[in-house]
Amino acid sequence: MLQEQFSNYLQYEKRYSPLTLQAYAHEVEQLLQFLEQGKVEAVNFTFKEARQYFAWQVQAGKSATTVNRGISALRTYYKFLQREGAVQANPIQLIKALKTPKKLPVVVEKEKLVSLLDTMPAEDASFEEQRDKIVLELLFGTGIRLAELLHIQERDIDFYSKNIHIFGKRNKERLMPINQTLYEELKKYITAKNNLLVHTKTNFLIVTKDGKPAYAKLIYRIVQKQLSQISTQKKKSPHILRHTFATALLDNGADLNAIKELLGHAGLAATQVYTHNSAERLKSIYKQAHPKA
Template identity: 55%
Template structure:
């Protein structure tokens, strides 16, 4: 039973995204190489002690706790699969614990700064690439969707009459996300200009490159980083920061946590509750600034 069989299982039965499968493949190949070079062991003969050695090696290489945890998650899924297929009778991951990850609050950009960016004519010149970039920022902040979800959007996923978009989330789970009037009109203007470009490349994808091909992750990352630099000095500037900004703005304005969970496409409420910490910190700041006894 090979890693390839496992990845095929994740793709066709678990319906994992291509990004997740790529990450699992990278982590499992790294683990395979380590076991072969250090112990000359196939993955089916690995024991708890060997995995502990792998963790120690990662920590010595100063790999972050988050990255180590992700690699162990891939191994945990892999060995659970081998048990399911009766390749193994015991799980070498059973006693393995991931290193404790320090709690970090989600990084977000203040909505006032984002409004300043999106309302200013200084940063967008009206060209097709500029209009696409603005629409990307508006979409990420206006819907809270993930990068992969943004890239999978088609023009037909936008319902102008209902003011909604259809989003294909993790594990091919579909959800409907409402959009505001500003974003709806932004889509309309962008799509009209996109049609006028007469691209040779015909794609059904909503977001495209300057030459009309389907947009790709690095293009969106560069776009977000470039424009957030104009209004934010924080180190982290990514599409996911705009997702955090969306959720934090909703919570600060009184949105129900369960509603935010549905809008974000979270599988459990625990993933959404992390945003409450940002709101508590904001309330503490307001209290310290405004209350005479603070």
Template identity: 50%
Template sequence: MFLDRFIQYIKFEKRYSPHTVSAYRSDLDQFMNFIQDPGQPITHPQEVTHHQIRNWMVELMNEGFTSTTINRKVATLRKYFKFLVQEGVIAINPTSKIITPKIAKHLPVVVEDARLTQMLDNGEVFSDDFRGTRDKLIIEMLFGTGMRLSELLGVKDADINLYEGTVKVLGKRNKERIIPINQELLNLLLKYNELKKSENFSNNSLALIVTDKGANAYPKLIYLTVHKYLSHISTQNKKSPHVLRHTFATSLLNAGADLNAIKELLGHANLSATQIYTHNSVERLKSIYKLAHPKA
């Protein structure tokens, strides 16, 4: 009952995305299943203790979950119990005594933009039919705008302004932003739209990216498409859509773009989330220094 109230709260009042709501529900269900004792079932949230939360964190560590994932799951619990305190359901938040594990800082994984551009310009990599054009559009949209996978799935045909050269994106917390589109991507969009019309799909989806049968694209389709084509130019293990987002931001920063402008393009809520890309630029400068400076 209380869990359902919380889900309704984040879904309709906080207006979290369906993906975020699903993740919150999954985390909370996982925790509730862990603490349930058949001999002494928990019937009210006030019975949950910080000891149980710590035991769950230890269990997650033993199962091989990363610190990042554990912190995210604990953050879900914090929000849930904070909601219950605000609603007067419980008096004390059991997560207040919880210290989460430190997260090792990792630089964003990127691909070499020159090799990526070369692949996109290679006429032999992508076929000229609908599927090949759509696949190329997926890569070009992610690399050319820096949008998230979920944001690309949410883009509709009507969100593309061909005259102004922009795309309207609905990001986290339902925050809209406008991202400019380069001329090459605009030309590709025109070609894709013509091919999509010629397919005469029966369901008339409003989404920009659709499947081979004209239905709304789904996350796995985008992921597999990106993984397939990044395998042509990268040997690193991570070949996800987010790698293209990282590459977009890093390329802009290396070219001298203002950090605040990159923040707006990415849809970050604060500058600290964008500053991680400066580390990639520092590493690049170090490598250049080592190669070029006589004292290096």
């Protein structure tokens, strides 16, 4: 019962995304299973036991990032239990997050990506090929998140003002400008979509060939398939195109605060990570081009 109430709290009050809801539910369920083995009630969980629990996770080989996600989720869970009067104290409150090595965002070479997009799709392309192109164009052309892409409906596109209305994390809204190429590609795609699905009513922009709303695994497959043509790096996800979008803007002199707004970041700290990518790129160019490097 409390788990269901917690889920409603996250969804309707905290306005967390479906993926975050799923991740938090997993962390709570994992803790409850652990406590069940030791015959400990969740409401009697202590700070000392919490430390032992996370130490056990580290010993089991879980990464610092994964453990920290659990700490965050369970801290929120016990904060909720406090509010509901189920516990007196939050045993996770004083648990410190583990140190994690800073990782630079993985990107693809934007020149190769632009070249790929320029060759997509062929003149006699199927609807699915046209859809795959618009998926890449949207992810790279706007830097939106996967969940945001799946949420877009045709009515969210303002062709007159050349904007897309984006619903971001925690239902925060922003207007994303679209460039001329994306504007034209969207027009062509929507025409092809409506011609194919003349007898199927759907409001979502990105759909399957049967007119059903696209889903996360489909977008992953599309991105992985296309990026495999231009990159040998192991990671090929929709989020990489978001990183590439931000890094390309920064490389071309865009203001960091403007990039923050375009990405829908709550604070500047999340955006500043891209400055490291640009600095590394400048070092690489310097080493290649300067005779004394």
